[in-house]
Amino acid sequence: MVVHFIGAGPGSPDLITVRGLKLIQSCPVCLYAGSLVPPEMVAEVPVGARVIDTSSLNLEEIIAEFEMAHAEGKDVARVHSGDPSIYGAVAEQMRRLDALGIEYDVTPGVPAFAAAAAALKKELTVPEVCQTIILTRTSMKSSAMPEGEELATLGKSGATLVIHLSIRNLKHVEEELLPLYGADCPVIIAYRVGWPDEQFLHGTLANIADKVAISGLTRSAMIFIGRGLSADGFRDSALYHKSHSHSLRAGSE
CATH class of the missing domain: 3.40.1010.10 (Tetrapyrrole methylase, N-terminal domain)
Structure with missing residues (x-):
């Protein structure tokens, strides 16, 4: 068995x-x-x-x-x-x-953050903008966050943050990350990804709390925060560049 x-x-x-x-x-x-x-x-x-x-x-x-x-x-x-x-x-x-x-x-299964990125048609690791994704949460009624994993600490990396189980703690998220990411940093709220009532709210650290309040969302949502969410004009990755060599392909000038 x-x-x-x-x-x-x-x-x-x-x-x-x-x-x-x-x-x-x-x-x-x-x-x-x-x-x-x-x-x-x-x-x-x-x-x-x-x-x-x-x-x-x-x-x-x-x-x-x-x-x-x-x-x-x-x-x-x-x-x-x-x-x-x-x-x-x-x-x-x-x-x-x-x-x-x-x-x-x-x-294993498809994690919700990956399904959200697919639905949004986003690559979360954009060359020279963001190469790190941090999956985390905040402490509310659940167990406390371990020392060193507070948002104020994680945010110093500048990585794209995917914050779970924290939609009702958005005010705290805003207070901790505004000094680190800036008021204009892109934020996406991903609600019930993969369900018929899937919904995405787009905003910034300065206005996302108001948008969430209007929407009435209180659970089953992830918070995406990072510059890579709206990156444009970034360089192409080296992987497919014609000058890049690897074991299966010789680069050209």
């Missing part, structure tokens, strides 16, 4: 990996985070499968489902949104499975 942690992607049912879909189709038990994973994502479970929306369950109740499936010798598809490695709350589940001696594996 194996618990398969599966990244379902940001929301659109056709953005799941082939491996992830095949596991869902084969497992007689399926636990999915219904607040973030649409029911359509798990619609192809086998006939008679036990399907559980874990959005109302606590950790101990989820582990109890694993233990029941283990006792019955039934594989479990544990479906999470996005990619499990990013704010997936899987580490504590794995720790308990280790203690119980229950086998598990992980299938």
Whole structure:
């Protein structure tokens, strides 16, 4: 018996990996985070499968489902949104499975920030403008941020920031980053990427809070901040430049 942690992607049912879909189709038990994973994502479970929306369950109740499936010798598809490695709350589940001696594996998924960049038709690493992306969040009701990972520290890099779980903390984001990025720095709010009601708000550090207040968005959104979001006139990358040589192509003058 194996618990398969599966990244379902940001929301659109056709953005799941082939491996992830095949596991869902084969497992007689399926636990999915219904607040973030649409029911359509798990619609192809086998006939008679036990399907559980874990959005109302606590950790101990989820582990109890694993233990029941283990006792019955039934594989479990544990479906999470996005990619499990990013704010997936899987580490504590794995720790308990280790203690119980229950086998598990992980299938990656399309992370929401990558799906947002695709929908926006943006490359987040623009030559000589931005070559670093930082995925982070702010501390609200969840666990505190480790020392050295505060926005005021991360912002000193000038990297493109993708801030998760913080749409209701936008005032704090603005206060911390305005001195570092400037009032005119581009900001994009990405709401429910991959869902039918997907929405993007474009603005700057100076006006994005007002735009969000008007929109009424209060959850399920990422905050993108950085100069690369509106870069224009940047140099072409070296990769395809005619003078650039590598093992598969000789450059020319």
